[in-house]
Amino acid sequence: MSKTSALLAVFLTGLVLSGCNTVQGMGQDIQKAGNAIERAAK
Template sequence: MKRTVATLLAALMALSLLSGCNTMRGMGEDIEQGGEAIQRQSSS
């Protein structure tokens, strides 16, 4: 029972993360923006 719930929660989390980036290109852009934000913070 616990394993089923854990699997379901993991699947829901993965779907919610992937729904923000409908394509690999979109995911790449999101990662790039995150990296740029880190660079801006580290250079300040």
């Protein structure tokens, strides 16, 4: 993994985690992401 990719992954992880304050919120975010991927795959 290149340095840029690793930095981007850390940044995105921090962004996602800062957006959800609770475990329930994180679960909802993950579910929404899964649904979006599923719709894109159809």
